[in-house]
Amino acid sequence: MHKRRGICKIWEGLGVKKERIAFLPKKDNWWGPAGQTGPCGPDTEMFYWKLNGTQAPEIFDAKNKNWVEIWNDVFMQYVKNENGNYNPAKQKNVDTGMGMERTLSVLNGKENSYETDLFLPIIKKIEEISGKKIEDNKKAFRIIADHVKASTFLLASEIEPSNLDRGYILRRLIRRAIRYGKQMGISGNFIAKIYPGVVEVYDGFIRK
Numbered sequence: 001m002h003k004r005r006g007i008c009k010i011w012e013g014l015g016v017k018k019e020r021i022a023f024l025p026k027k028d029n030w031w032g033p034a035g036q037t038g039p040c041g042p043d044t045e046m047f048y049w050k051l052n053g054t055q056a057p058e059i060f061d062a063k064n065k066n067w068v069e070i071w072n073d074v075f076m077q078y079v080k081n082e083n084g085n086y087n088p089a090k091q092k093n094v095d096t097g098m099g100m101e102r103t104l105s106v107l108n109g110k111e112n113s114y115e116t117d118l119f120l121p122i123i124k125k126i127e128e129i130s131g132k133k134i135e136d137n138k139k140a141f142r143i144i145a146d147h148v149k150a151s152t153f154l155l156a157s158e159i160e161p162s163n164l165d166r167g168y169i170l171r172r173l174i175r176r177a178i179r180y181g182k183q184m185g186i187s188g189n190f191i192a193k194i195y196p197g198v199v200e201v202y203d204g205f206i207r208k
Contacts, residue, residue, distance in 0.1 A: 024062055037079075037080050038079065040080055041075045047067040047069050048068050050068045070103050074094065074095040101118055101119070122197035122198055127141075129193050139180075140184050144180050145194075150173050152202075154166065154169070
């Protein structure tokens, strides 16, 4: 409870109204661990009201999907062990994570990340190859765009498809993108044709 008051005072000191500060249970305000074990802890999250032209409610409501999380600060103060116990970490720290695509969707005034400058060139490539529009195939388009982008970065990091660790993640990403492409009737090695759309956006980051 003391930590809650402390966090509340910090946000109030930054000009956030009390009505906009909500204390949520562990299932909503907890990060990690990334796997079955490891560092984890409670977090404080920042939300943005996504409806342009509509004033945000005075009171924050976690159930209202028009509030979109774009940032969080995780208090890494526990380590979960193999028995499922949470033990105090010897070294505590604060880990911050910003959703770049979500933040850009706010700055671009878009409804979601897939309408932003980071995804549009990739989406256009998929439309060109498939002969279809994202409006009619949102789920497939988003999965393909997201997975090809992630795969491109992994390949640029010299990770190869395999049955182990990061290589297995890369393999699954590519397979899932191919599966959804086939569902839309795309044949052949279409992943290689979408790749230039990723390079167009991230050229300075994936080329050495």
